[in-house]
Amino acid sequence: MTTRTLTTRLRWVGVFAATAGLALLVAACGSTTTTTSPKTQLVIGFANPITGAEATYGVSDLNAVNMAAAQINAKGGVAGHKIKIISCDTKADPATGIACAHLFVSDNVNAVIGFFNSDISIPASGILHAAGIPMVSGASTNPQLTLQGFKNVFRICGTDNFQGQVEADFVYNVLHIRTAVAINDEETYGQGVSQYFVSNFEKLGGRILSQQGVQATTTDFTSLLTQIKSLNPGAIQFGGFNPAAGLLAKQAKELGINVPFISDDGTIGPLFYQTGGTATVGAYLSSEPAPQDLATAKGFVSQYVSRFGNQPTEFAGYNYDCVYVIAQAVRAENSIAPAAIIKGLAGIHDYHGVTGVVNFDSVGNNVTPQYLIYKVQPGGGNAVAWNPNTKGA
Secondary structure (H helix, E strand, O other): OOOOOOOOOOOOOEEEOOOOEEEEEOOEEEOOOOOHHHHEEEEEEEEEEEOOOOOOHHHHHHHHHHHHHHHHHOOOOEEOOOOOEEEOOOOHHHHHHHHHHHHHHHHOOOOOEOOOHHHHHHHHHHHHHHHOOOOOEEEOOOOOHHOOOOEEEOOOOOHHHHHHHHHHHHHHHHHHOOOEEEEOOOOHHHHHHHHHHHHHHHHHHHHEEEEEOOOOOOOOOOHHHHHHHHHOOOOOOEEEOOOHHHHHHHHHHHHHOOOOOOEOOOOOOHHHHHHHHHHHHHOOEEEEEOHOOOOOHHHHHHHHHHOOOOOOOOOOOHHHHHHHHHHHHHHHHOOOOOHHHHHHHHHOOOOOEEEEEOOOOOOOOEEEOOEEEEEEEOOOEEEEEEEOOOEEE
């Protein structure tokens, strides 16, 4: 049965937020559904920032999820069930993201893919755990997500501790730098990556001259960077998102701080160059491999470009794999019941997706994640600078 894309439908849902004691209003957008009876559909909730500063990632991830669902539906669905995707725009805002989780519970979804931001995914996972709904993340990397004892939570991407370790290894052993300053945007993700960079850099023998947090909305870093310049660090490491990352890199160059700038996959993407301009050229960014850099994802990239007319972003392939992993779990248990899907996901072993092999451990982490170090090129593109799997400089 072919799929059809629904026009955006807005539903104002009053969600009681226990922590605030307020009703939250959230706009939910449904897409990629079929004419199959709702009782026979595999309904998957998808939550990512579709609007706002981080929408570049969210829109690309939603495209990938819709493409996966359409492909599976075109082949008859999974175990006799067509897939319906219900998307919810978190706007990268914790309160809105938590409202999305409540929306999915009220909609009785069978599974959830999300959330992009760790400061949303961690509290949202508790809501879905209480409701017994499986959750698979293709982008949320804070280790705490899978350390809460929730058997319904799974993650295909890597974690901040591994990412911070890769950054530290690169700065110390490849760039041979011995001093650094570490800055984060005071959000869960940025704090996590930066902290793990610090601990691993120090463990290797490096020295952190300063470790500071800044608000993600900061636009003027002059005072902070003036202090940093006086410390004469060998590198600047930033954990967090744009536009803060681009502005930080730009203003550092303007103050004459010409040392390597290291950041993460919250930074990688067009907005970094658009915000920081030529000052970002030469910056090093750690990230899960972009689909374009994976031999296993060539078909996915080709299909994505043909369907949407642009290149997929870094996490699109992981979210695409999330749909197929959920489908694999349904096939294994021959059921779309949430409890059965959780059981099926826990049994995933050597699933070969477009992003590589997926094996979930006892807490729901993929034990075979990958990270690369990219270098920003003139014009804003990214080229692989170091692959830690080969240990080549």
